[in-house]
Amino acid sequence: MDEFSACxxxxxxxxxxxxxxxxxxxxxxxxxxxxxxxxxxxxxDQRLWRLVDLTAWKGVRMLL
Incomplete structure (x- = not known):
């Protein structure tokens, strides 16, 4: 269990x-x-969403 406490x-x-x-x-x-x-x-963060493939979510509005 000690190896997980350092992570x-x-x-x-x-x-x-x-x-x-x-x-x-x-x-x-x-x-x-x-x-x-x-x-x-x-x-x-916009840097993340530039890397994410959103083709499957086209036309879907997400609220974060």
Whole structure:
């Protein structure tokens, strides 16, 4: 269990977290935005949405 206690995503820079989040689907991103205030801010970041494939969500309005 000790190996998991040292893993803290708070120490990762935002650009790395945005790269990691870019692998999630839109539905998963919406869920990730509910984890904490920092992740909510990252999910709303325009740098992330430039990397996300939105073709499946064309015409759907999302409220974050």
């Amino acid at each position: 803290n995503l708070d120490y990762l820079p935002e650009n790395i977290l945005i790269d990691v989040l870019s692998y999630l689907s839109v539905r998963e991103l919406v869920r990730a935005g509910r984890v904490c205030k920092r992740w909510k801010r990252l999910v709303k």
